[in-house]
Amino acid sequence: MSAEAPRADDHHLARTDEAEMFERLSRSNLVTTWRWYLGVGVAGAVLLWGLIVFLYMAMVGMGVTGYNKPVFWGLYEASLVFWIGLSHSGTLISAILRLTHATWRAPVLRGAEAMTAFTLMVGGLIPIVHLGRNWRVYYALPYPSSRELWPNMRSPLMWDAMAITTYLLGSLTFLYVGMIPDLALLRDKSAGWRRKFYSALSLGFRGTHEQWRRYHVASTLFAILIIPIAVSVHSIVSWDFAMAKTPGWHSTIFAPYFVVGAIFSGIAGVVIVMAILRKAFRLESVLTPLHFDNLGKLLCTMTLLWGYFYFTEFLTVWYNRNPEEWEVFGSYGGHYLPLFLTMVICNFVIPFPMLCLKRVRRSISLILVPACSIVIGMYAERLLIVIPSLARRNDPFIWANYFPTWVEFSVMAGAAAMFVLLYMLFAKFFPIMAISDIKERLFHTTGRTIGGMTVESIAQVEGEGEAHA
Amino acid sequence: MKHTWAMAIDLDRCTGCGACVVACNAENNIPTIGETEAGKNRLMHWIRVNRYWEGEFPEAQAVYLPMPCMQCERAPCELVCPVYATYHNEDGLNAMVYNRCIGTRYCANNCPYSVRVFNWYDYKWEKPLDEQLSPDLTVRSRGVMEKCTFCIQRIRRAKETAAEEGREIRDGDVVPACAQTCPPGALLFGDLADPHSEITRKLKDPRRFRLMEHLGTEPRVVYLKRQKGAGR
Numbered sequence: 215m216s217a218e219a220p221r222a223d224d225h226h227l228a229r230t231d232e233a234e235m236f237e238r239l240s241r242s243n244l245v246t247t248w249r250w251y252l253g254v255g256v257a258g259a260v261l262l263w264g265l266i267v268f269l270y271m272a273m274v275g276m277g278v279t280g281y282n283k284p285v286f287w288g289l290y291e292a293s294l295v296f297w298i299g300l301s302h303s304g305t306l307i308s309a310i311l312r313l314t315h316a317t318w319r320a321p322v323l324r325g326a327e328a329m330t331a332f333t334l335m336v337g338g339l340i341p342i343v344h345l346g347r348n349w350r351v352y353y354a355l356p357y358p359s360s361r362e363l364w365p366n367m368r369s370p371l372m373w374d375a376m377a378i379t380t381y382l383l384g385s386l387t388f389l390y391v392g393m394i395p396d397l398a399l400l401r402d403k404s405a406g407w408r409r410k411f412y413s414a415l416s417l418g419f420r421g422t423h424e425q426w427r428r429y430h431v432a433s434t435l436f437a438i439l440i441i442p443i444a445v446s447v448h449s450i451v452s453w454d455f456a457m458a459k460t461p462g463w464h465s466t467i468f469a470p471y472f473v474v475g476a477i478f479s480g481i482a483g484v485v486i487v488m489a490i491l492r493k494a495f496r497l498e499s500v501l502t503p504l505h506f507d508n509l510g511k512l513l514c515t516m517t518l519l520w521g522y523f524y525f526t527e528f529l530t531v532w533y534n535r536n537p538e539e540w541e542v543f544g545s546y547g548g549h550y551l552p553l554f555l556t557m558v559i560c561n562f563v564i565p566f567p568m569l570c571l572k573r574v575r576r577s578i579s580l581i582l583v584p585a586c587s588i589v590i591g592m593y594a595e596r597l598l599i600v601i602p603s604l605a606r607r608n609d610p611f612i613w614a615n616y617f618p619t620w621v622e623f624s625v626m627a628g629a630a631a632m633f634v635l636l637y638m639l640f641a642k643f644f645p646i647m648a649i650s651d652i653k654e655r656l657f658h659t660t661g662r663t664i665g666g667m668t669v670e671s672i673a674q675v676e677g678e679g680e681a682h683a
Numbered sequence: 684m685k686h687t688w689a690m691a692i693d694l695d696r697c698t699g700c701g702a703c704v705v706a707c708n709a710e711n712n713i714p715t716i717g718e719t720e721a722g723k724n725r726l727m728h729w730i731r732v733n734r735y736w737e738g739e740f741p742e743a744q745a746v747y748l749p750m751p752c753m754q755c756e757r758a759p760c761e762l763v764c765p766v767y768a769t770y771h772n773e774d775g776l777n778a779m780v781y782n783r784c785i786g787t788r789y790c791a792n793n794c795p796y797s798v799r800v801f802n803w804y805d806y807k808w809e810k811p812l813d814e815q816l817s818p819d820l821t822v823r824s825r826g827v828m829e830k831c832t833f834c835i836q837r838i839r840r841a842k843e844t845a846a847e848e849g850r851e852i853r854d855g856d857v858v859p860a861c862a863q864t865c866p867p868g869a870l871l872f873g874d875l876a877d878p879h880s881e882i883t884r885k886l887k888d889p890r891r892f893r894l895m896e897h898l899g900t901e902p903r904v905v906y907l908k909r910q911k912g913a914g915r
Contacts, residue, residue: 286792366765459759604792
């Protein structure tokens, strides 16, 4: 098959050559290049290194990290918040776009949902990594013990564990249910062990009218249910901090602020992932500049929202001048100035003006600049939330600073590699493009002229109205 | 009888000598971590003597503030532990079950006094130092949070002795290591539930105050303010 530039007559592709469309969209499943093996090899090696270092840390003790007396949490916890934050956009964007019937959504869905699932898996492991006695993690599970010891449900850490588990299970279900028609398609087009594999996973989906109707009802329902879960998960992660008595953490703005930050970094993550997918699997004809333009608009809005939340957080502290909080914020201008500047520049100064320009949003290489800078800036922000508050505690006698050691860096590099590896394996074995949604879009949309503009508009699926009634 | 153990620290008497810290280390099997680790701010003392400076250099004056666990009535640490490793015991103390702790360190983050310490490694007691370990206490493993318990082993021992002799605990039966060793007698320990105890009398002192009271933790450790004036 050819990998030509986007074609103007894509609209008719589905009608004229379904096989070619399938081949184009399933390139990730069909063709395995040496680059893929190289990527998996490198990611696997880094993950292995991270695992070895983690085991070393568990054998020797947390002393090999840079943690010290007032700063009991550091890079691990900041990374936890970062990864959980990154998970936010996938499912959320996908659910919102499904519910609003946005016509451009189809090629973005699967890749974004998969990102959510894998970042959650990585983020969900970090609480175990950071424990002093990882081998006793099951104490935090509500298992029937002969001593009748139960976990402490008043602890925000328990809420956190439950929220992350719920979100992970929810997103995996959402991802899987949305994938069933595509798995059925792959089943029909494959042979050998792959055929058995996809047969089992597609749950006997044959594409009958009734099955489609049920599929639409199920995916709409999941989309409705997943949105409140997504919002609540990051609120709860923020309560790990906001419920503590620590100056700088104990703030009511934390929940909405964390959710906004999460969606912010998540959309940036989706943009990066989409750009990589587009390049790696030659999806230029599907992931068009239009998608990046739309995601860029979302990102621009979130930049403003994030900036506003940050400003309000400062404003309340500045206004009340509580000496304990003031010291924490004072350290942003002192020892933690580099971190603070990184955050402000990467989260606002660079992305906002860039994202205002249509030229940037529509160019894939240019939009990667604000997207990458936001991911870096949000990591800096998470570090800035966790560390200075602990380093400038209530009692000035014990103030100390913190810098991570090679151990923490290695383990977190392993976490990043785990995400890359999971994503690459997923792209290899599962449809990374929502083929049936793309097809649906090609069949059901028509150009409609409203005023002077031609917009894509979706026709109602037959029978859907009755099903809802 | 229900006890309300409390400690009074008379800042007028404290000279900042640090004897309480040494006594506590010896009594509670607290490891000596060495210079390098101490340089990383990982001292494991259950009681520390804070030193602040008052005034500018020529007239600078050191202010000492011994700081054990405050044994808060409304302890922020207890609330956040996911596994109930730290809890409020029947005497109203913040007790710690070391072998239940999984080391989330959230309790330490939530303690406004930062008096909890963490076992960064498995510490070794070289021979013959292992001979001086107290058999009444566990030696904590790596990854476990620990803290001052008002020498709970001594409270237990006193309760047992009193029960054997068929009497109530008398004032002065329980003396934690730090209070026992304090040369100027700045630390005083006792039962507030006993109306005739020395601590009950001492806490009527108008100089009394508690640290960071605005946080609402209701600490059991009460300080007596340093007085200024002639001869001080």
